[in-house]
Amino acid sequence: MKQINLGATSLQIPAMALGIMRMEAKSPADAAKAIDAAYENGINFIDSADIYGQGKSEEVFSKALKLSSTKREELFIQSKAGIIIDPARSHGSFVFGSRYEFTKQHILEAVDGILSRMKTDYLDSFLLHRPDPLMDLEGIREAFDILQASGKVRFFGVSNFNPQQFAMVQNIVSQRLMFNQLQFGLMHTGMIDFGIHTNINDKDGTNHDGEILEYCRQHHVTIQAWSPFQYGNFEGTFIDNPDYPELNATLAKLANKYNVGKNAIAAAWILKHPAQIQMVMxxxxxxxxxxxxxxxDIRLTNQEWYNLYLDAGHQLP
Ligand SMILES: NC(=O)c1ccc[n+]([C@@H]2O[C@H](COP(=O)([O-])OP(=O)(O)OC[C@H]3O[C@@H](n4cnc5c(N)ncnc54)[C@H](OP(=O)(O)O)[C@@H]3O)[C@@H](O)[C@H]2O)c1
Structure with a gap:
């Protein structure tokens, strides 16, 4: 498995992580097979969030880990918090927030809840899940200091933050923020579309993300690409989806050339980006x-990378 730097450090983490958002629907035995398959393929990085299955994913994970041949110490376990869910607005894996909350008390309680469900004494990484317009910066600083001093969290980061939001938190906390988890994949390319369409008066020239990709590269923040094989806001996969015939034809052609599946090509497209992105499958x-x-392990040529981008429906000016 290709290794990348953990944020601004020289510590090595795998270029792929296993996200457990969908683990709530699995039996511990099946979940254990997923953990072991990831580990055997060099993926020892687990991504969670307290809201996945409203906590159930983390409960299944801890039961699964007992059944698996992988040990806690062999894994880098990350989780996220800050979204307060509303069961009435949620269905299945898809939970919706009634508010975000980044107070000191909520962060501390949320981490304790994660540790208890995952049956571990510490998280390797903890992320603020989504930017909260009401976030209590002093509270975040105090909570991070307590979590670090107590040994409950080793590294910190954020998710879905734009550059100004990232800098605002970074300027107040004592720890270097290592991660920004953002949606990125062949059918979710806003982070690069804007850069390609700078100074062009078309829809891709709209700056939704505040040049977050360039910001993270300059500040050595590891971008974690969530829902890499999904279209829309993780509505379904584009792989083998008849609604995306051109993209699937190009994926199939390259899959044939490199003797792998379409998912490997879609992953190679993300990992080819020089930002050293970590893909969260x-x-x-x-x-x-x-x-x-x-x-x-696949090194797409630059033309192959562009062919996939264009056949996913994106345009070059
Ligand atoms: N920070 C955030 O705001 C945020 C938001 C959403 C997700 N996330 C993180 O991102 C992780 C990944 O999200 P995701 O599950 O939407 O990502 P994904 O890897 O893009 O999608 C996985 C889904 O695609 C399906 N799929 C169908 N054909 C596939 C194929 N050939 N290869 C691989 N998968 C295929 C899988 O089904 P099968 O199981 O049948 O293969 C599964 O349902 C989550 O677990 C979570 O950790 C973060």
Missing amino acids: GTMNPQHIADSAKGA
Whole structure:
């Protein structure tokens, strides 16, 4: 498995992580197979959040880890918090928030809840899940200091933050923020569209993300690409989806050339970006995990990378 730097450090982490958002729907035995398949393929990085399955994903994970041949110490476990869910607005894996909350008390309680559900004494990394317009910066600073001093959290980061939001938190906390988890994949390319369409008066020239990709590269923040094989706001996969015939034809052609599956090509497209992105895959299918992991060894040519971008429906000015 290709290794990348953990944020601004020289510590090494795998270029792929296993996200457990969908683990709530699995039995501990099946979840254990997913964890072991990831580990056997060099993916020892787990991404969670307290809201996944409203806590159930983390409960299944701890039961699964007992059944698996992988040990806690062999894993880098990350979780996120700050979204307060409203069961009435949620269905299945798709939970919706009634508010965000980044107070000192909520952060501390949320981490304790995660540790208790995951049955571990510490998180390798903890992220603020989404930017909260009401966030209490002093409270975040105090909470991070307590979590670090107590040994409950080793590294910190954020998710879905734009550059100004990132800088605002970074300027107040004592720890260097290592991660920014953002949606990125062939069918979710806003972070690069704007850069390509700078100074062009078309829809891709709209700056939704505040040049977050360039910001993270300059500040050595690891971008974690969530929902890499999904279109829309993780509405479904584009792989083998008849609504995306041109993209699937190009994926199939390259899959044939490199002797892998389409998921490996879609993964290789993300990992080719020089920002050293870490891809967070969400499949719970051991075969899909193993097949996707092969993408880390594929070096697409620049033209192949552009062909995939164009056949996914994006345009060059
Ligand atoms: N920070 C955030 O705001 C945020 C938001 C959403 C997600 N996330 C993180 O991102 C992780 C991944 O999200 P995701 O599950 O939406 O990502 P994904 O890897 O893009 O999608 C996984 C889904 O695609 C399906 N799939 C169908 N064909 C596939 C194939 N050939 N290969 C691989 N998968 C295939 C999988 O089904 P099978 O299981 O049947 O393979 C699974 O349902 C989550 O677990 C979570 O950790 C973060």
